[in-house]
Amino acid sequence: MVSVAVVASTVLHPPLCYPLSQHHLQHHPLSDHHLHHGPLSGQHHGQQGVHPAATKKLSQASLMLSPWAEFALSWCFTATITHSHMLAWMNSMALGRAAYQPTNVEHWANMVTHGLFVLPAIYGAVVMVMASRSDMHQLAATIYGAGLAGLFSVSTFFHIVFYLGYYKKLKEVLHRSDRAMIYVFIATSYTPWLLLRPLPQDSWTFHLRWGIWVLAVVGILYQQLFHERFKMLETAFYLIIGILPSLAVMDMEDHSGLDELKLGGAIYVLGVIFFKLDGRIPLAHAIWHLFVVLAAFIHYYAVLTYLILPPEVGTSTLDVHSIDECDVSVPECSLV
Incomplete structure (x- = not known):
């Protein structure tokens, strides 16, 4: 009936x-x-x-x-x-350490807001790899594209299993994976900037090329050990690991793409507000998803335009130098 x-x-x-x-x-x-x-x-x-x-x-x-x-x-x-x-748009807030239980409408919104972007993310990753002009560019594009496609794929799979409600153990594994992918995505988002732009070797920011992955691993280990126990502290880790590497990018001599990087970062930070408002605002988690989509698109545009694709300006500088004589301190030479 x-x-x-x-x-x-x-x-x-x-x-x-x-x-x-x-x-x-x-x-x-x-x-x-x-x-x-x-x-x-x-x-x-x-x-x-x-x-x-x-x-x-x-x-x-x-x-x-x-x-x-x-x-x-x-x-x-x-x-x-x-x-x-x-047709319920929101349930009551979760008490204590209990997880928030979305309504059917919220479940569908959570699935759709990331599910629609799985294939575009995969396509964008392939385009970026195909557009790479050197092995280092290809490595950076592969890492970034894998993180982008993985974020939307894991998130969508988790929300589908959560909605079905039959696979409790799988849901738990995917929930942990979904949270871990946030740390991975932060690291992959900064990797092209840290690999393809010269960093001052006498600065602490030089070590962020590998340090960003150490921070991501530490964040994942913490999240796995204390899953859903200290939620505000976990959110603070997301923000710290997400903002800290931006100092290295701002320390670079070449500031092209920095405006897009700042804008995308600001959108991520604003979206975190909705990430913590389940039970207070209808569809809060789906709204967070949309913030992630918008910020990811802006960062993808910046990486593709300023790091992966060949520069349209300044190519005459490369004609003056041969590849063997090129000075790596010159930004154009560092991109060869």
């Missing part, structure tokens, strides 16, 4: 159930008020929806109705409950 009611509640519920809802449902022992706030409410048991005792109560109440009225009332009430549950 529930599966039928799901369809019927969307198409036939208003015209067929309105007369009943005005009289029977308003005073029925299984009314919305009784079920969600009275003794039959699942809220007393830390659950959402209708308590199992509702079935027994329905049988008792139906003795007062004719068979057709009993059938109509049961069908309409089931449709009403299902309809209102499916």
Whole structure:
């Protein structure tokens, strides 16, 4: 009956159930008020929806109705409950260390907002690798593209399994992987800048070429050991690891692409606000996903335009020097 009611509640519920809802449902022992706030409410048991005792109560109440009225009332009430549950935009906040439980609408929004960008991310990664003009550029493009495609793929797979609700162990593994991919993605996003742009060798920023991956590994280990225990501290680690390497980029002599890098970083930081607002703002996690998509697109454009593709300006400088005589201190030579 529930599966039928799901369809019927969307198409036939208003015209067929309105007369009943005005009289029977308003005073029925299984009314919305009784079920969600009275003794039959699942809220007393830390659950959402209708308590199992509702079935027994329905049988008792139906003795007062004719068979057709009993059938109509049961069908309409089931449709009403299902309809209102499916269209819920937000659940209550999670208490303590408990994880937030999205509504069906939020589940779909979470799947779609990253799922739509899996194939574009893979395509963009291939384009970037194909456009590379040296082995070092190809290495940087491969690392960046793998991180970009991996982020959207793991996130989408996790939210699909979470929505299905059948594979608890797989969901746990994917949840941890989804969080770990944030650290990996931060490292892969900075890798092209740290590999393809010259860094001052007498500065601490020079060591971020490998240090960014150490930070990512430390973040992943912390996240795996204390999964969902210190959520605010974990978010602080995301921000620290995400912002710290930007100091190295700003220390570079070549500042082309820096504006895009700053803009994308600012969008990520603003998106983190929604990352922590589940249960306070409807579709908060899906909004966070959209911030990630926008920032990732801006950073992809910057990496492809300023690091991977051949420079359109300053090529005459390369004509003056042969490859063997090229001075690596010259920005154009460092890109050969």
